[in-house]
Amino acid sequence: MSAVLVIAEHRGGVVRPVTREIVAAALAVREGLGARVEVAIIGARPDVLVPALSLEGVDELLLVPAPIEEFQPECYAAIGAALIAARRPRLVLIPHSVDGISYAPAIGATGSHGYASDVFALRCDGEDLVATRSAYREKVRVELDFPGRETVVLTVRPGSFPPASRPGGVPATTLEVPVGPMNSEHRGYIEPDAGGDVDVGAAEFLLAVGRGIGDRATAEEAAMLAGRMGATLACSRPVVDAGWLPKSRQIGQSGRTATNCRLYLALGISGAVQHLAGMKHVETIIAVNRDPDAAIFGVARVGVVADAAELVAELRALFP
Amino acid sequence: MRILVCVKQVLNLDDEFELRADGLDVDRDYCDRDLNEWDDYALEEALRIRERGGGDIEVVAATVGAEDATAELRKCLAKGADRGVRVWDERLQDCDGMMIAHVLAALVRREQPALVLTGVQGADHGQAQTGVALAALLAWPRAAVVRALEFSADAGEALVRRELEGGLEECVRIRCPAVLTIQVGINTPRYASLRGITQAAGRSVDTPALAELAIDGAAIAAARAARVRRMYVPPRPRPRMIEGRAGEQAAALAALIRDIRGGPR
Ligand SMILES: Cc1cc2nc3c(=O)[nH]c(=O)nc-3n(C[C@H](O)[C@H](O)[C@H](O)COP(=O)(O)OP(=O)(O)OC[C@H]3O[C@@H](n4cnc5c(N)ncnc54)[C@H](O)[C@@H]3O)c2cc1C
Numbered sequence: 001m002s003a004v005l006v007i008a009e010h011r012g013g014v015v016r017p018v019t020r021e022i023v024a025a026a027l028a029v030r031e032g033l034g035a036r037v038e039v040a041i042i043g044a045r046p047d048v049l050v051p052a053l054s055l056e057g058v059d060e061l062l063l064v065p066a067p068i069e070e071f072q073p074e075c076y077a078a079i080g081a082a083l084i085a086a087r088r089p090r091l092v093l094i095p096h097s098v099d100g101i102s103y104a105p106a107i108g109a110t111g112s113h114g115y116a117s118d119v120f121a122l123r124c125d126g127e128d129l130v131a132t133r134s135a136y137r138e139k140v141r142v143e144l145d146f147p148g149r150e151t152v153v154l155t156v157r158p159g160s161f162p163p164a165s166r167p168g169g170v171p172a173t174t175l176e177v178p179v180g181p182m183n184s185e186h187r188g189y190i191e192p193d194a195g196g197d198v199d200v201g202a203a204e205f206l207l208a209v210g211r212g213i214g215d216r217a218t219a220e221e222a223a224m225l226a227g228r229m230g231a232t233l234a235c236s237r238p239v240v241d242a243g244w245l246p247k248s249r250q251i252g253q254s255g256r257t258a259t260n261c262r263l264y265l266a267l268g269i270s271g272a273v274q275h276l277a278g279m280k281h282v283e284t285i286i287a288v289n290r291d292p293d294a295a296i297f298g299v300a301r302v303g304v305v306a307d308a309a310e311l312v313a314e315l316r317a318l319f320p
Numbered sequence: 321m322r323i324l325v326c327v328k329q330v331l332n333l334d335d336e337f338e339l340r341a342d343g344l345d346v347d348r349d350y351c352d353r354d355l356n357e358w359d360d361y362a363l364e365e366a367l368r369i370r371e372r373g374g375g376d377i378e379v380v381a382a383t384v385g386a387e388d389a390t391a392e393l394r395k396c397l398a399k400g401a402d403r404g405v406r407v408w409d410e411r412l413q414d415c416d417g418m419m420i421a422h423v424l425a426a427l428v429r430r431e432q433p434a435l436v437l438t439g440v441q442g443a444d445h446g447q448a449q450t451g452v453a454l455a456a457l458l459a460w461p462r463a464a465v466v467r468a469l470e471f472s473a474d475a476g477e478a479l480v481r482r483e484l485e486g487g488l489e490e491c492v493r494i495r496c497p498a499v500l501t502i503q504v505g506i507n508t509p510r511y512a513s514l515r516g517i518t519q520a521a522g523r524s525v526d527t528p529a530l531a532e533l534a535i536d537g538a539a540i541a542a543a544r545a546a547r548v549r550r551m552y553v554p555p556r557p558r559p560r561m562i563e564g565r566a567g568e569q570a571a572a573l574a575a576l577i578r579d580i581r582g583g584p585r
């Protein structure tokens with residue numbers, strides 16, 4: 001019987017939630033593929049993570065002890081390749097996370113496997129596996145297949161499958177896999193600056209500006225408008241990279257999550273997946289963008305096609 | 321010593337873009353072209369290493385792309401890259417990241433750099449695969465999503481900070497030569513000077529043929545890791561749109577916000 005192999009992601013001794021999402025993705029296609037689901041745990045003490053990953057529907061946990069303290073890309077790539085050689089899975093699922101993109105392409109390239117990244121939907125069409133991803137700022141979708149490939153390696157977009165959560169008894173097998181040379185070494189973590197001037201995660205009403213706000217002066221006007229509206233100012237990443245606002249204001253994958261937000265007013269933000277990761281759950285999203293096809297409108301409840309700077313100027317007159 | 325920066329020309333869709341007749345990609349006539357944003361930061365990082373190091377460091381910008389990608393190499397030359405290399409062949413038409421990684425690997429073998437910098441991802445397809453695939457084909461050390469970099473040529477190593485989720489960062493010591501994928505925000509890219517732009521316009525770009533790089537065209541074609549079945553515009557749930565002129569839109573928006581937030585209209 002063929003297999004779907006999931007490679008678990010963990011950090012600091014804790015399984016990252018995205019792992020349960022890709023287990024769910026595996027469970028969703030197993031039937032179409034007629035495959036078992038195996039979950040590999042790579043690390044210094046894989047056994048410790050067994051309870052967290054004993055999920056209903058998983059057929060086997062593969063515990064692979066490795067001489068690493070935390071994630072190491074060459075080690076994960078070598079073990080991933082060895083597991084493919086040993087188990088010949090039809091499909092390998094890895095999170096499209098920062099660690100995932102650090103080793104998944106290596107497995108694809110050295111093994112000449114089918115490969116696609118940031119996939120958010122999967123289906124079987126007869127014998128073929130069909131993966132869906134998006135392109136050009138989320139404006140189009142692409143369906144891919146992998147003719148002639150025995151094994152297909154995919155990185156899966158976080159947030160696209162509801163996590164598998166029901167516990168189940170899953171047998172665990174320990175596999176000894178030799179790991180080759182490792183040329184990089186984990187030297188510790190730096191926690192994000194807890195301080196900052198505000199906690200955007202706590203705010204109920206966020207006014208968020210993106211690159212489309214145009215320049216620093218307009219960003220400052222938006223800040224003034226936010227104050228008058230009773231909103232907390234937030235932003236997308238390019239605004240931080242340009243030095244217009246501090247990192248503590250950034251919403252998204254590498255910034256903060258708008259945890260308490262109920263109203264999110266987005267000005268000049270395109271709706272990249274890494275930004276949506278921090279805000280697409282918000283109940284009421286109002287998006288202002290010059291481009292009627294911007295992806296942000298796909299998650300918004302109310303849309304305004306307008307020039308952000310002009311709208312800020314008009315709004316300032318209405319919130320004296 | 322040499323630093324190779326891999327740069328990509330990316331397409332930005334027009335407002336009224338159209339798909340190609342075969343339905344497998346967008347029609348290039350409806351697109352602007354630009355240097356990939358991430359690659360601009362990678363180039364800047366290389367230029368700073370050269371400036372800090374003083375003396376004998378050469379920065380080479382390389383791209384796999386058709387003739388019009390030369391424009392992106394010229395941008396790199398205008399900002400201060402020492403050389404530009406462009407590789408192309410008809411058989412690379414519609415190539416994917418794995419095919420590009422094979423070509424770049426051959427180029428790296430020829431150029432023998434001490435460090436290769438790529439962007440984290442292309443703004444076009446967001447694949448985030450080419451740099452790490454390249455490292456694997458070379459069997460070189462690698463680190464992805466680098467947001468701080470201290471390169472020591474003498475020690476043959478680099479200290480990097482990788483940007484993880486939620487603003488967490490990881491410190492990593494890595495042996496060189498290595499491939500690092502560079503994250504936006506690592507620096508502030510410079511603008512090209514007028515003089516730089518003028519000078520770059522006159523400089524030639526090296527365009528080795530696949531055979532000169534000892535690349536087997538058939539092997540490259542076989543490296544394709546996925547086939548596009550179709551590209552399509554997804555049906556999107558449209559939100560309620562507020563129409564009108566800016567003043568009217570603002571008034572409607574203000575009323576809506578006051579409604580949601582409570583308080584005087
Ligand atoms: C590993 C990784 C982590 C990341 N983490 C984050 C993160 O935490 N947060 C984040 O935001 N991004 C993150 N990004 C970056 C992300 O991919 C996008 O590049 C970014 O979100 C784009 O920001 P933006 O929408 O402001 O800019 P753009 O994508 O450039 O969009 C600007 C928008 O403004 C519109 N516009 C332009 N002019 C006007 C005008 N005059 N009036 C109105 N609208 C206008 C345009 O139509 C466009 O839709 C990350 C990327 C990577 C690879």
Ligand SMILES: Nc1ncnc2c1ncn2[C@@H]1O[C@H](COP(=O)(O)O)[C@@H](O)[C@H]1O
Pocket residue numbers: 325326327328329356358359382383384385417420437438439440441442443445446447448449450451
């Ligand atoms: N055609 C190309 N030529 C040169 N470098 C490329 C090319 N495509 C991708 N790259 C490099 O790989 C990075 C990641 O791109 P991608 O894997 O397409 O998301 C880019 O930022 C470039 O540095």
